[in-house]
Structures are given as C-alpha cells and as structure tokens.
Amino acid sequence: MTExxxxxxxxxxxxxxxxxxxxxxxFRRKVxxxxxxxxxxxxxxxxxAQETFVRIYNRIGQLKSPxxxxxxxxxxxxxxAIDMLRxxxxxxxxxxxxxxxxxxxxxxxxxxxxxxxxxxENKQLLEAITKAAEELPPRQKATLILHDIEGLSKEExxxxxxxxxxxxxxxxxxxxxxxxxxxxxxxxxKKGDV
Amino acid sequence: xxxRHTSHIHGDYLDGDLSPEQRNRVERHLATCDExxxxxxxxxxxxxxxxxxxxPDPGKAYFDSLADIVMARTAxxxxxxxxxxxxxxxxxxxxxxxxxxxxxxxxxxxxxxxxYISDFSHKNHATRWAEHIGQSGYxxxxxxxxxxYMMPLSIGINTLLAPTSETELEENPLPEGAVKE
Numbered sequence: 001m002t003e004x005x006x007x008x009x010x011x012x013x014x015x016x017x018x019x020x021x022x023x024x025x026x027f028r029r030k031v032x033x034x035x036x037x038x039x040x041x042x043x044x045x046x047x048x049a050q051e052t053f054v055r056i057y058n059r060i061g062q063l064k065s066p067x068x069x070x071x072x073x074x075x076x077x078x079x080x081a082i083d084m085l086r087x088x089x090x091x092x093x094x095x096x097x098x099x100x101x102x103x104x105x106x107x108x109x110x111x112x113x114x115x116x117x118x119x120x121e122n123k124q125l126l127e128a129i130t131k132a133a134e135e136l137p138p139r140q141k142a143t144l145i146l147h148d149i150e151g152l153s154k155e156e157x158x159x160x161x162x163x164x165x166x167x168x169x170x171x172x173x174x175x176x177x178x179x180x181x182x183x184x185x186x187x188x189x190k191k192g193d194v
Numbered sequence: 195x196x197x198r199h200t201s202h203i204h205g206d207y208l209d210g211d212l213s214p215e216q217r218n219r220v221e222r223h224l225a226t227c228d229e230x231x232x233x234x235x236x237x238x239x240x241x242x243x244x245x246x247x248x249x250p251d252p253g254k255a256y257f258d259s260l261a262d263i264v265m266a267r268t269a270x271x272x273x274x275x276x277x278x279x280x281x282x283x284x285x286x287x288x289x290x291x292x293x294x295x296x297x298x299x300x301x302x303x304x305x306x307x308x309x310y311i312s313d314f315s316h317k318n319h320a321t322r323w324a325e326h327i328g329q330s331g332y333x334x335x336x337x338x339x340x341x342x343y344m345m346p347l348s349i350g351i352n353t354l355l356a357p358t359s360e361t362e363l364e365e366n367p368l369p370e371g372a373v374k375e
Contacts, residue, residue, distance in 0.1 A: 020265075024260075032250075042252060046256075050263055054268060125243055144244070148241055154211070169206070173202065176240060180237060188236070
C-alpha cells in the first residue's frame with residue numbers, strides 16, 4: 001500500500017472527510033470488481049460496494065494499523081459478499097452464461113493471455129470458469145478470487161479471511177482441484193499440442 | 195527417494211512457496227512422472243486463465259455516482275469515531291442477551307428449588323404419617339368420640355384380606371408362619 005494511502009487513512013481517522021472521499025475514489029474499482037467476481041451480479045456488487053464504504057466510514061476507528069487499510073477494505077467487502085452469496089444460494093440457480101448477467105457489465109479474459117483468433121475459445125473458457133466457480137463453497141470461492149484473480153499473497157488473504165495461512169493454502173488447493181476437475185476437457189492437451 | 199506423486203504441492207510450486215529442497219524434489223519427480231506433469235500443466239492453464247480475467251467495467255459514470263452515494267449516506271453520520279453501528283453496540287447487545295439468559299436461569303432454578311422443597315416437605319409429611327401409622331396402627335374413635343384406641347395396621351389389613359370360611363381357607367391358604375385361629 002502506498003504512503004499516500006496511509007497518510008489519507010491517518011487523516012480520515014482524525015475526522016477528515018476529504019481524505020475519506022479520496023480513499024473511496026482510490027478503492028471503489030477494486031471493491032466493486034471483487035464484489036462482482038464473487039457475486040457475478042451488478043446489483044449485488046453495487047450494494048456490497050456501497051455498504052463496504054459506509055462500514056469503513058463507521059469502523060475506521062477500529063483499524064490499528066493504517067498500513068493494512070487495503071486488507072481492512074477487502075475484509076469488509078469479502079465478508080459482506082460472502083454473506084450475500086450464502087443468502088442468495090438456493091434462491092438463484094447458477095447463471096449458465098455470461099450473457100445472462102444482469103445489465104451490460106461483464107467480465108472479459110485479458111488479451112494478454114489470448115490471441116485475437118482465440119476470442120471465441122476464451123469466451124467459452126470464461127463461461128466455464130464462471131460456472132465452475134459458482135459451485136464452490138463461498139469461502140473457497142473468495143479465497144480463489146482473492147489469490148488467483150486479485151493476485152493477493154496467502155498472508156494477505158489470511159488477514160482478509162480472518163484465518164490461518166494454512167487454511168488459505170488448504171482452501172486454495174481444494175478450490176483449484178475442483179476447478180481443474182470441472183474444466184478437465186478444456187484443459188486437457190489437444191492432439192498436436194504435445 | 196520414494197516414488198510419491200507431487201500434485202498436492204503443485205499449487206505451492208507454481209506460487210513459488212516451496213523451499214529449494216521441495217522444489218528440487220518436485221522437479222525430479224516431474225521428470226519421471228507423466229501423470230504429475232499433466233496435472234501441473236492443467237493447473238498452470240487454470241491459474242493463467244484466472245489471472246487473465248479482467249474486472250468488470252460499469253463505466254466512469256457508475257463509479258462517480260457510487261462515490262456520491264457513499265458521501266451522501268455518510269454525510270448525516272457524525273464522524274468516523276461516532277459510528278452509527280459501532281462494534282460496542284454488538285457487544286452491549288450481546289451482554290444484554292447474556293444478562294437476560296442469566297436472569298432466566300436464576301428464575302428457573304428458583305422455581306425448581308421451590309417445587310422440590312414443597313414436594314419434599316409434602317413427601318416428608320406423608321412418609322412420617324405412613325411411618326407413624328405403620329408402626330402403631332390407625333386411630334379410631336368410638337361413637338361418643340371419647341374412647342380412643344389404637345388398632346395395629348397389620349391386623350386391620352389382615353382382617354380385611356384374611357379368608358373367613360374353611361372353603362376360602364383351602365382356596366387361599368394362609369402364608370407359611372401365619373397363625374390360624
């Protein structure tokens with residue numbers, strides 16, 4: 001986390017609303033993105049994003065280490081998204097296609113990992129990944145997203161999830177194994193690849 | 195070295211979380227095991243695909259409105275230190291629940307104690323009365339209510355149950371040791 005963020009957090013803890021505005025601006029995309037990846041739904045992701053910042057505003061006094069503000073933000077957002085996911089499970093059947101996501105907000109696979117001629121293949125892969133991830137238990141799903149998509153370290157994920165690093169390792173291993181199994185056909189070497 | 199598959203640590207291998215010794219062991223094993231090589235390849239493809247997922251972009255207008263909404267929602271709040279939903283609220287409500295539970299437990303305990311004492315006292319009275327009767331018989335009063343005498347309880351019961359005729363005696367012989375008049 002940058003020194004500027006730490007400075008803003010310290011100002012915010014003293015009651016500076018302007019500092020809070022700047023922090024919202026700095027973290028809104030991250031919070032929304034994380035919530036969307038967990039919930040795959042713009043309306044729910046929007047609720048998580050709003051509620052996360054309101055909770056941050058209310059609970060900033062509890063943050064003892066301003067340098068861990070990003071973990072603090074992720075923790076509030078993840079917990080709220082997991083709660084929402086748990087409440088939603090059983091009510092909504094996993095969305096079978098990217099095109100079924102509400103609104104025009106959709107995830108894409110980066111062109112860094114796919115050549116233009118593989119756009120269709122990537123679309124199918126993204127749909128398969130989304131569907132497989134939907135079937136994971138909420139905490140395993142959140143661990144996979146935080147580590148493999150958000151790129152956080154296991155130590156950071158442990159801090160966010162409020163569990164030992166060993167639990168993160170274990171949840172990650174299980175989540176990846178399940179995903180691998182579900183995506184077996186897509187990831188199996190094709191003829192001519194080897 | 196024993197032949198053991200390394201798939202359980204392929205994740206840590208890719209994440210660079212293994213010690214040099216463990217890395218060497220995995221690499222030596224991969225050189226000889228086709229099954230583990232394929233597993234590692236699939237895991238690589240999965241993590242690459244996951245890393246390649248780009249965040250959704252609802253547009254600048256949405257993010258601007260999000261910041262406005264958050265600022266509007268927090269504007270009426272007195273400040274970061276004075277939370278509208280502070281953790282202490284949760285703790286104090288927890289304390290209230292605990293206090294209510296303790297009061298309830300105390301009330302239930304009192305109720306049971308009172309019931310037990312009353313039942314014990316009643317039983318005691320009944321037992322004492324039965325013992326008294328069992329030892330000395332029951333009290334009868336004459337018609338005038340002046341002449342009291344004690345009749346042993348055993349005699350009374352025996353009198354009521356004892357066969358009176360010879361036929362009855364044969365059908366229902368007295369127990370051994372009983373005195374036949």
